[in-house]
Amino acid sequence: MRKIKEFIIEKLILLAGIASIFFVAMIFLFLLKEGLAVFKVETPFKFLFGKSWYPISEPPQLGILPLILGSLLVTFGAAVISVPIGVGCAVYIAEIAPAGLKETLKAGIELLAAIPSVVLGFIGMVTLVPLVKNIFHLPTGLTALSGSIMLAFMATPTIVSIAEDALYSIPKNYKEGALALGATQWQTIWRVMLPAASSGILAAVMLGIGRVIGETMAVMMITGNAAVIPHSIFVPVRTLTATIAAEMGEAVVGSEHYFALFAIGIVLFVISFAINVTADLILHRRKF
Amino acid sequence: MVNPVKNTFEIKDLDIRFGPVHAIKQISMDIPANEILSIIGPSNSGKTTFLRTLNRLSDLYPDFKIDGRILFEEKDIGWLDVETLRRKIGMVFALPLPLPLSIFDNVAYGPRMQGVKNKKELAEKVEEALMQGHLWDEVKDRLGESAFKLSGGQQQRLCIARTLAVGPKVILFDEPCSGLDPISTAKIEDSMIKLKENYTIVLVTNNVKQAARVGDKTAFFLGGELIEMDRTEKIFTAPKDNRTDDYIRGKFG
């Protein structure tokens, strides 16, 4: 009797284990189901590289290049800011901060990671956007720059925590060997530890960027939502994610607009898939 | 509990590999009932692997390949239900390993898993097991306390009592005194000798002198092979193989 119960439980456990694969497959399948339909009206090439996004005009123009460039611009800007700061902070926490401070800092970073993106978007709207407008004398502060700054902020906890793990897992004798040869702490960090942790740091950066590309609410609230090709970072842009969030409410189920938004979803899914799988491979390839 | 079978274990041509490692090479032996068999040998000679194969803890190893035959009370251990087998063949490990439970719950764990729910029955089993393990007097007033509060020697005797509570026929000891002080060691060796009246005991030990004190028979393992096995007095006074002699004298290992 007990054996029968256990048999059932163990089968359920196996099912639950496989569930993750099932869910990923389902997400991809449903995205495809609704998204591929857009390619009846638009070729993939024109979809991906078309310069005009006017989904509600007649006939709808469904080129997502402005959106791709918007995402890329904001992401690139965020990376430029968050990578040095994030890695720097990771180094500080891992190598230089005294023990008590270390735990507090780590908890602080964890709390930052927990702040909902809508709250950060709200704060950005209220403080950062007017600031950018005034400092750079722009017609509006809702720009790619504001988005980059805020997203840099959101990416740093990811970068810090994974980079810090990477530094922490370097065998102690690397560090001790360098110090024993007379190197200063900084020289040891710069020439020995950072190179040794480089693959982990790379993975950290990739995952941070992955987070940024997938970010929706904060960008929606502070980048301005202009679906045109940006010419600088001081103008409003529209990202892939914000497009979906902003327009799905208006799109009629089953219309080309609807399918196009799902097609954007496919693009996002593929990008995040690529980034996450690569970062995971990097993280798990090197084991001391 | 008198065993009707003459040899508790009959092992023939046992051969074990873990992937590329050839851990046990063609070992054959009979382990008689109600005696203590000491197994000695340097580390990595296969003693622990051998012991764990007897109660099929070896099933947990990945890449485990086994050839040959092990009979427990004249039945092939591969055919028996593994949970029943493990209740009949108990094991005491090298470090005292109390479960993170109270003293009472530690000893009662085996019977509970077997399905015993009656509180009175459990209490009786616990008391009897602790008595047989020579721990009852020391803990009878604090059965509800955490097992971690006991000293190392007491914890190990708790582990013995825990094994006894399940009602085994065999007790396997895997270097049980390696973490203990001499007094606790002596108490445990004492327990083993008293226990053999009712149980078959197999002891793996790194301590050659312990093997001499306690074992009725002694087996010497080296590099996965059984070099020699005989009555303890013979092994220690006139071993047949030079390697046995060298090991006993401390020339290696």
Next chain:
Amino acid sequence: MRAAWIKNPYMTQRLAFLLLLVSTLLIVIPVGMIVVIIAWKGIPAINWQFLSDIPRQGMRSGGIFPAIVGTIYLVLGAISFALPIGLLAAIYLSEYSKDNILTRLIKLSIVNLAGVPSVVYGLFGLALFVVFFKLGASILSGSLTLGIMILPIIITTSREALESVPNSFREVSLSLGASKWQTIRHIVLPNAIPGILTGTILGLGRAAGETAPILFTVAAFYLPQLPKSIFDQAMALPYHLYVISTQVPNVDEKIRCGTALVLLALVLFMNLIAIIIRYKFRKKKKW
């Protein structure tokens, strides 16, 4: 000789360390500032009426009670779905899985689920629950969508908690004749509960704060009554904050900040509890 001090490695070190400290401060200080600003401007709005009243005058006054209730329903719904499946999946990975392709695939899938953008979850929820299963925009759709989204968190933290239980306990249990499942149920699981609890609370915090997955699956702009069943739409705090910040003009800043404060406090509180549990557990571990 005079320029040599610039090349002195100790000067370089000092400079470098200063830069690193600045990097850290650049992150930590704004965090503090954010919390302070929201608290400063939001606390004046917090009173019992704000928390218990429904919104009035198109969100410009009144309270946020339906949004709080909606968030609670969604979070409970999400965890009812994610915890059983996530825990069982974690048990599979920790106790049953072998080193083979299937396991590699499962782990890869979990990494992927963790990385999918939240708005894509929204699309998925829309396509599967709202449209395909015809559940419509409802608490059920929203909870299921959020549930799948927090599944990776639950699985990963639970798996770590299970794996941290020493193997020796499992061996002892098995050697006493217990079955594998009995060992898990009576020895492994009870000792992994603090870690599992931590993960669950972190998952709850995440579910409470997410907007994009609920945009198309459940969130309603203005509902004068509380939802009566899981098939109803609901308001939710994150969506409410978004709407009163961007769609409704002339909302008193106090109210916006008050809403943000409630949401922030809720999420940070949950995370803090999780951190505390984790910390206390590490200190109390008996083995």
